[in-house]
Amino acid sequence: MKKGSCHHCGQTVDIEEKVFRNDTCPACGSDLYCCLNCADYDPSAPNQCREPQAERVTVKDRRNFCEYFRLREGPASSKSADKATEARRKLDALFKK
Numbered sequence: 001m002k003k004g005s006c007h008h009c010g011q012t013v014d015i016e017e018k019v020f021r022n023d024t025c026p027a028c029g030s031d032l033y034c035c036l037n038c039a040d041y042d043p044s045a046p047n048q049c050r051e052p053q054a055e056r057v058t059v060k061d062r063r064n065f066c067e068y069f070r071l072r073e074g075p076a077s078s079k080s081a082d083k084a085t086e087a088r089r090k091l092d093a094l095f096k097k
Contacts, residue, residue: 004071007036007061019071021063032071035060039070 002015011027023032035041040051047056051068 002071002073004032004037004073006030006032007034015071019069021065030061031063033063033069035064035066037072038066038068039072040068041072 004013004015004019005011006013006025006028008030009025009028011025013025013032015023019032019037021033024030025032035048035057038049040049040054041060042048042050047054048060049057054066054068057064057066
């Protein structure tokens with residue numbers, strides 16, 4: 001069994017064999033079969049992917065048809081959840097007296 005994390009909410013996700021295109025996070029409903037959950041996702045790589053044969057995917061947080069998708073094991077490397085938390089913290093700070 002593989003353990004990965006949702007790129008959106010950070011929830012740990014247990015996968016029996018592989019992630020299918022229509023699989024979603026049980027906690028937030030985000031697509032699991034997307035670039036941000038892939039082991040080859042790398043923001044500093046060309047097309048943000050370390051797989052040289054993969055076709056370019058422009059929307060990284062939605063399901064796609066990439067044949068090279070492999071679920072990234074371990075904690076999410078995406079900063080989207082951290083960015084949202086930081087934005088909320090800053091917004092709360094504006095309204096505190």
